[in-house]
Amino acid sequence: MSELLLHVEPATADARPNAVARRTRKAKREHLEGSWPSFASFLRQRQLPLRRRQLTTLQVNVGKLCNQTCRHCHVEAGPRRTEMMTQATAERVVELMHVAGSDHLDLVDLTGGAPELNPVFRFLVRSARARDLRIMDRCNLTVLFEPGQEDTAKFLGDHGVEIVASLPCYTSENVDAQRGEGVFDKSIRALRLLNDLGYGRKESGLVLDLVYNPVGPFLPPSQSELESDYRERLLQDFGIVFSSLFTITNMPIKRFLFDLKHAGKLDEYMTLLVDSFNDPTVENVMCRSLLSIGWEGTIYDCDFNQMLELPVSRREKTIWDIQSLETFGSGSISVGDHCFGCTAGAGSSCGGQLD
Numbered sequence: 001m002s003e004l005l006l007h008v009e010p011a012t013a014d015a016r017p018n019a020v021a022r023r024t025r026k027a028k029r030e031h032l033e034g035s036w037p038s039f040a041s042f043l044r045q046r047q048l049p050l051r052r053r054q055l056t057t058l059q060v061n062v063g064k065l066c067n068q069t070c071r072h073c074h075v076e077a078g079p080r081r082t083e084m085m086t087q088a089t090a091e092r093v094v095e096l097m098h099v100a101g102s103d104h105l106d107l108v109d110l111t112g113g114a115p116e117l118n119p120v121f122r123f124l125v126r127s128a129r130a131r132d133l134r135i136m137d138r139c140n141l142t143v144l145f146e147p148g149q150e151d152t153a154k155f156l157g158d159h160g161v162e163i164v165a166s167l168p169c170y171t172s173e174n175v176d177a178q179r180g181e182g183v184f185d186k187s188i189r190a191l192r193l194l195n196d197l198g199y200g201r202k203e204s205g206l207v208l209d210l211v212y213n214p215v216g217p218f219l220p221p222s223q224s225e226l227e228s229d230y231r232e233r234l235l236q237d238f239g240i241v242f243s244s245l246f247t248i249t250n251m252p253i254k255r256f257l258f259d260l261k262h263a264g265k266l267d268e269y270m271t272l273l274v275d276s277f278n279d280p281t282v283e284n285v286m287c288r289s290l291l292s293i294g295w296e297g298t299i300y301d302c303d304f305n306q307m308l309e310l311p312v313s314r315r316e317k318t319i320w321d322i323q324s325l326e327t328f329g330s331g332s333i334s335v336g337d338h339c340f341g342c343t344a345g346a347g348s349s350c351g352g353q354l355d
Helices: 017-029 039-045 087-098 120-130 152-158 172-179 183-196 223-238 254-262 266-275 279-284 303-308 337-343
Strands: 057-061 107-111 134-139 162-166 208-212 244-247 290-293
Touching: 039 337, 057 087, 057 303, 087 120, 107 120, 120 134, 120 152, 152 183, 162 183, 183 208, 183 223, 208 223, 223 244, 254 266, 266 337, 279 337, 290 303, 303 337
Parallel strands: 057 107, 057 290, 107 134, 134 162, 162 208, 208 244
Antiparallel strands: none
């Protein structure tokens, strides 16, 4: 039986025992177990060491509030979520961006939820730009039409923020099935708005990348071939252009894990991931050069580990425990069986395929 370590300790010093009990029950519900070999044993058998190298990407989850409730969402974000990064936590993140030892940091990747809904979002954007860092916004597109977000698209363009936008298909049927009725039409409106601001056009320098997630329990197709299809259909049908397309494998956690179990497809999907394990992808998995910061300031090796509360394998576990981001410039990485999703087929990361 494979093992998945789960973090059930309080994320902050003032967590109460009843909160710990809730996390323990939650961890049991989300435990990945089956007849497949463990991911850790796969790495050992193939003599593939997985260790950190220089940190280049700081991914910051500013909270779980979102204007959508997508079926595949590994964050389980939605309109009723109240977890939100505070100004004090955001200021500590900014401090760490500026201290000595963060010289190799290149990219600040802001995610959620819909990160734009948190007031600290713009503070983080301005602060990262002052440090001359690249900034990436994981945007669901429809948030641009929410009350109070009327100038968000222009704000992003004015600060040169790179946009990574989820668009699981170029047809309304598939998008609405995964993300909710009417989402496709709003997404197209948002993409046209961004194109009008220069996003996705080479001459502007404003990056607009799209993200494809499979609708069901299968691996993404070839990223380059699918990108060609997207370009042709979006330009032909809607006059839309974009920079690149990322294909990302659905991870067997949270809502997607629930769907797999409900449909009796978990063993089948995990067998697919294990049988599709691709050794060269281990060299490029994102956790080797990325650090994930939770909305409350807890540190994780990646965004997926964060959602499982799978802790880093060292004593320092929050942004207040470290003096420099360079603390995580080396060392071991916590893994679980969901990691098979990153190493299957062409590989998967927040920046698309790996191999």
